[in-house]
Amino acid sequence: MVDIIAICAIVERGKADHIVDCAKESGAPGATILYGRGTGEHEAKKIFNLHIDSLKEVIIIITDKSKQKDIYDAMVKAGNLKEPGAGIIFTVPVENLLGLRHRDQF
Numbered sequence: 001m002v003d004i005i006a007i008c009a010i011v012e013r014g015k016a017d018h019i020v021d022c023a024k025e026s027g028a029p030g031a032t033i034l035y036g037r038g039t040g041e042h043e044a045k046k047i048f049n050l051h052i053d054s055l056k057e058v059i060i061i062i063t064d065k066s067k068q069k070d071i072y073d074a075m076v077k078a079g080n081l082k083e084p085g086a087g088i089i090f091t092v093p094v095e096n097l098l099g100l101r102h103r104d105q106f
Contacts, residue, residue, distance in 0.1 A: 003065035004094040007072055008058065010036070011079050011087035016057035022078035023059075027067045034058040056087075062094060 007028075011019060013035070020031040038054040063071060068091060080086045 004062060004097055005065050005068055006092050006094050007061045007063065007068065007075065007089065008092065009075055009079065009081070009087060009089040010056050010058050011081075013055040013057050015079055015087075016059050019075050019078045020059060020061075022074045023061055023071050026070045026074035028061045028063055028071045030061070032060045034060070062097070062100070 007023075009016075009019065016033045020028070020033065023031060034057070036056045036058050038056050059075070061071060072089065072091065075089060076082060079089075081089050
């Protein structure tokens with residue numbers, strides 16, 4: 001059986017499309033982009049005593065573990081994720097996967 005992983009990245013709103021395009025060029029079969037809001041201490045900024053929420057995009061890519069490094073590296077580069085405050089990226093193993101029609105893409 002093929003090992004399946006999820007690559008998850010949380011980035012500033014407006015950056016996900018470019019990151020996903022680069023991930024696809026590196027072998028990602030597709031992606032899901034969700035919208036969120038950061039709640040950490042550093043995400044809320046004050047301007048004229050008004051709190052500005054930090055809006056985020058969450059990218060989830062399900063792929064074969066053998067493609068992980070290429071896709072992960074492309075996402076890090078495209079999102080400049082090595083820079084402090086640019087976002088975070090991590091991987092998690094996927095078990096009990098159900099619902100993908102093209103399972104053979106893995």
